[in-house]
Amino acid sequence: MEVANISNVTRTFTIGKVETRALRGVDLKIDSGEFTALVGPSGSGKTTLLQIIGCLDLPTTGTVHINGQDVTKLNRNQRADLRKSTLGFVFQFFALIPTLNAYENVEMPLLLGGQKNGSRKQRVMELLGAVGLSDRANHRPDQLSGGEQQRVAVARALITRPLIVLADEPTANLDTDNGKQVMEIISKLNKETGVTFVFATHDPRVIGYAGRVVTLRDGVIEKDERANGK
Numbered sequence: 001m002e003v004a005n006i007s008n009v010t011r012t013f014t015i016g017k018v019e020t021r022a023l024r025g026v027d028l029k030i031d032s033g034e035f036t037a038l039v040g041p042s043g044s045g046k047t048t049l050l051q052i053i054g055c056l057d058l059p060t061t062g063t064v065h066i067n068g069q070d071v072t073k074l075n076r077n078q079r080a081d082l083r084k085s086t087l088g089f090v091f092q093f094f095a096l097i098p099t100l101n102a103y104e105n106v107e108m109p110l111l112l113g114g115q116k117n118g119s120r121k122q123r124v125m126e127l128l129g130a131v132g133l134s135d136r137a138n139h140r141p142d143q144l145s146g147g148e149q150q151r152v153a154v155a156r157a158l159i160t161r162p163l164i165v166l167a168d169e170p171t172a173n174l175d176t177d178n179g180k181q182v183m184e185i186i187s188k189l190n191k192e193t194g195v196t197f198v199f200a201t202h203d204p205r206v207i208g209y210a211g212r213v214v215t216l217r218d219g220v221i222e223k224d225e226r227a228n229g230k
Contacts, residue, residue: 003163003196004030004053009062011048011219022048023059024219030198032163035190037210038200044216046200047168053198054087054166055079067163084113088157088195090167094149096141096156102128102148103137106155113160127155131185147178154186164196171203183209 011023023045030036030053038046051057052064055071064071067086071079096105103124110120128134131151141149150170157165170186171179187209190197199206207213215223 001032002029003032003067004028004198005063005065006049006053007063007065009049009052009059009064011045011052011057012060021219023052025062026216026219026221028214028221028224030164030196032196033190033194034196034198035187035209035211036196036198037207037213038198038216039202039207039213040216040222043218045219046216049216050166050168050198050200053164054089055083084109084160086163088160088162088165090150090153090157090165090170092169092172094141094146094153094173096149096152098141101138101140102133102144102152105141105152106159109156109160123159124155127159128152130158130189131155145178146174147181150174150178150182151185154182154189158189158193158195162195164198167197167199167201169201169203170199171201171206176205179203179205 006026006028009023009026010021013020013022026049038049040046048057052059055066058072066082069082071082074082106127107120107124110123125134128137131154133148133151136144136148144152171182174182183205186197189195201207210227212226214221
């Protein structure tokens with residue numbers, strides 16, 4: 001099943017009289033369950049493309065369909081609803097709420113969605129167990145390692161059962177061992193849950209796990225390759 005369809009998308013940023021063409025006519029289809037890395041040098045357009053897939057930005061021209069909906073025809077509130085129901089996000093800097101413990105950070109999207117307490121608790125503990133942090137549920141971010149914080153962020157991204165999880169440089173602030181551990185967990189969850197993962201990354205550790213590698217340069221897709229056996 002196709003979960004994202006990007007068709008002839010351009011994105012131009014204008015600052016004063018200077019125009020920057022971040023995307024120059026990108027076509028990309030992503031199917032359910034894919035484990036895709038968007039790669040390329042700085043300024044290639046990969047983060048802009050990730051933000052457009054995540055309904056955080058709109059294209060200058062072209063169309064974006066997420067789970068069958070044309071995002072370019074939705075208003076801001078409708079796009080926010082689509083993000084809440086369909087998308088999960090993992091950020092480079094974890095973006096955890098520092099005053100909340102791991103359990104509360106993972107629970108937050110369910111609280112905002114009005115889910116009842118009993119089912120919330122079961123789901124939160126299920127996800128904390130899946131990322132190996134059941135015993136760290138009561139620890140705040142400043143009591144967790146960087147790798148543990150990113151695993152909390154992964155659990156939070158999955159808590160609402162999204163169709164797509166988007167990650168922007170998810171291992172950039174982690175050492176080699178923690179980065180590998182996070183990627184092993186994400187890869188395992190991708191296989192077990194069928195959730196689609198799309199990453200923007202420079203990190204060869206992330207690229208090595210991908211089943212599909214989309215390389216961008218100067219705002220266009222230069223290569224689109226699938227890994228053997230993935």
